[in-house]
Amino acid sequence: MRIYISADMEGITGLVDADDVQPGGRDYERGRLMMAEDVNAAVRGAVAVGACDIIVNDAHGPMRNLLPETVDPRARLLRGKPKQMGMVEGLTAEHDAMICVGYHARAGTLGVLSHSFMGHEIEDMWLDGRPVGEIGLAQATAAAFGVPVVVLTGDDTACAEISAWDDSVTTVAVKYAHDRFTAQVRPADETRRAIEEAVSARLSAPINPPATPPTSSTLAVRWQSASVAATLLGIPGVTTKDSRTVQAQGQLPALYRQFCVWMRVATSLTNQPPYC
Template structure:
């Protein structure tokens, strides 16, 4: 059984502030160890369910957060950037299931460290007219590849967002949002035991390959903070304006997901603002 784990950081046990998740932050070194421990809990759960091949993609920020020596020895690590598929780099139809660890709610939600991919650079996103963030876009892309997302961990707002997108996905809340930079923390040992248990249970249920909900052409729409970003993106073939700060493109997933990665690299070159201002 081949398992793929996409590991973000904002939704990790105990982390609540930019200082916890940004390189150079006061508590970043501690945060990256906390990230590894949440991931390791998922790996242990996968091993207990019989997984023989486990890939972990470091999907946060610089994508060099997990120290290789801190990762469970049963897993291989995809580390660094750029990655053509970003948070889903290395996911193929040969995988049997996807697990998302440490995810967070989309821009505008009152969840811990909520945003959509680029901090305040992205104000809103829609997939086929449906509000979407990192959770929904990862789920839709994995489904298009033919792999089921079976477990997601994060704060309670991220879990609610996942359930609203697909109620069949098991969620594990490791903290409960009090505000965007404050949370009621679940004890670390308890949270990681819950992650391990959920992964084992989810994989033991033998998830079936999903019917790709976005096999036909989809429309991805993104509203940027900066009109300059939107204007520049119009130079990419297939990108059309909705208004002065909003652009959209049509295509099939996962190609549309990869195209969005190009948009973000263009936006970063123009704005490059800290993600949690």
């Protein structure tokens, strides 16, 4: 059994603030160890039911949050950037299932550290006219590979978001959002046990392939900066809906890869912290 784990940080056990998840933050070093523990719980759960090939993609920010020595050695760690496919780098049709650890809700929702990919630089996103964030785009891209997302961990808002995209996904709420930087957090031992048990139980059950994705999708992104939108028009196939919203059509996962290029363009034009 080949398992792919995409690990974000905002939805990790106990973390609620930018200082917990940004390099240089006063609690970042503790946060990255908390991240490793949630990831390791998922790895243990997968190994317990026979997974023999597990890859963990460090998918948060600089993508160098997980220290190799803190990750269960039965998994292979993919860290650093650039990554052409960002949060789903390394995912292929050969994987049997995808697990999302530490994910968060999309921009505009009242979830812990909620945003979509680039803090407040991305105001809104839509996939085929439906509001989307990191969760929905990851699920849709995995489906395009023919790989089902089977488990997601994060706050209760993130769990509700994936359930709206695919109600077959098992969710583990590690905290309950009270506001964007406030949550009722569950004890760490409790959440790690819950993650391990959820992964084992879900991978022990029959895993059905995801629904067949559409042959073509439209991704639209509304940026805070009109400059970003104007610059992206230099990419063939990108059109505008208004002065700050661009869109493109194509097949996933290629459309996801193009979106990663959009983000690199936006990064070159802006220099804004993620959680202002």
